[in-house]
Amino acid sequence: MLPVVALVGRPNVGKSTLFNVMTGSRDALVADLPGVTRDRHYGVCRRGERPFVVIDTGGLSGVEIDDLSIAAARQVRLAIAESAAVVFMVDARDGLMPQDRSILDELRRCGKPLLLAVNKTDGLDVATALAEFAALGASHVLPIAASHSRGLDDLLQVLAEWL
Numbered sequence: 172m173l174p175v176v177a178l179v180g181r182p183n184v185g186k187s188t189l190f191n192v193m194t195g196s197r198d199a200l201v202a203d204l205p206g207v208t209r210d211r212h213y214g215v216c217r218r219g220e221r222p223f224v225v226i227d228t229g230g231l232s233g234v235e236i237d238d239l240s241i242a243a244a245r246q247v248r249l250a251i252a253e254s255a256a257v258v259f260m261v262d263a264r265d266g267l268m269p270q271d272r273s274i275l276d277e278l279r280r281c282g283k284p285l286l287l288a289v290n291k292t293d294g295l296d297v298a299t300a301l302a303e304f305a306a307l308g309a310s311h312v313l314p315i316a317a318s319h320s321r322g323l324d325d326l327l328q329v330l331a332e333w334l
């Protein structure tokens with residue numbers, strides 16, 4: 172069985188974009204509309220040394236206000252449960268949001284190896300973009316730009332050590 176990695180984060184941070192780049196597929200829904208991917212979505216990443224399964228999760232808002240987001244959050248928890256490692260994505264353009272903290276709290280309770288991927292760093296000063304997220308105290312932090320495939324090799328290298 173291939174190891175599994177879950178992509179987790181608020182809606183619109185770029186999870187589906189990263190999923191598409193990792194799996195070389197275009198079927199994960201990428202949209203400007205937040206929260207489009209409601210279910211778990213599986214693909215295989217063959218770009219690193221060894222293949223692994225990637226799960227594109229949706230809907231973990233950190234604030235579950237309606238039945239749909241509760242169902243989506245459950246899907247995310249199931250995805251994390253079957254994962255060997257988690258990529259927690261945040262949006263460098265939005266900056267650190269309260270929801271990011273609540274999602275991270277939840278992820279930390281799962282005790283899985285965690286990589287904080289700071290996405291959308293294209294066109295930004297990377298050091299400044301990262302500084303804001305240092306407050307989260309993650310041990311592994313990487314700047315990426317999923318839509319430009321930037322940072323992908325570094326990300327795969329970190330994951331390869333964990334899988």
Ligand code: GDP
Nearest residue numbers: 182183184185186187188201202291316317318
């Ligand atoms: P998801 O809701 O987390 O799955 O986010 P999506 O993958 O659907 O992306 C949300 C929006 O962010 C889309 O308009 C993407 O094109 C855009 N996006 C994703 N990655 C990047 C990036 O690295 N840089 C920029 N500038 N935009 C990005």
Ligand code: MG
Nearest residue numbers: 186187200208
């Ligand atoms: Mg999505």
